[in-house]
Amino acid sequence: MSTHRPDAYELTMETRDRVRRIETRLTRFLHDQGFDTQVQRPHFDGDAVHIPSPSVALDALLEAIPPGHTHAAIPVLLKGQVKCYICPTPTP
Numbered sequence: 686m687s688t689h690r691p692d693a694y695e696l697t698m699e700t701r702d703r704v705r706r707i708e709t710r711l712t713r714f715l716h717d718q719g720f721d722t723q724v725q726r727p728h729f730d731g732d733a734v735h736i737p738s739p740s741v742a743l744d745a746l747l748e749a750i751p752p753g754h755t756h757a758a759i760p761v762l763l764k765g766q767v768k769c770y771i772c773p774t775p776t777p
Contacts, residue, residue, distance in 0.1 A: 709742070712724055725737035725738075726745060726749065727741055727745055727746050727748075727749040728749055729749045729750055729751060729754075729759075732760070733759060733760040733761065733762050733767075734746060734749050734750060734759055734760070734761050734762070734771070735762050735763075736761060736762065736763050736768070738763070739763060739768065746761065746771065747771075747773060750771075750773055754773070757772055758770040758771070758772050759771050759772070759773070
């Protein structure tokens with residue numbers, strides 16, 4: 686039996702992470718219901734994916750790339766600067 690008791694820092698981090706997940710789910714739900722949530726999402730312009738912040742979720746980044754896109758490496762841009770390249774693989 687473990688006797689580890691979380692300290693205040695661990696509890697604060699756990700609470701912050703849970704609130705962030707709830708906020709993400711609620712924002713996505715509201716967006717799906719047609720409400721304007723003012724959330725900036727990644728968008729694909731045909732050559733690159735533009736992200737609104739460096740903390741964008743990977744699934745949101747991948748959703749911005751159209752299905753069947755054939756380029757091997759797609760640049761990911763933040764404020765016009767390449768931050769990385771993503772190489773999505775098609776799912777069978």
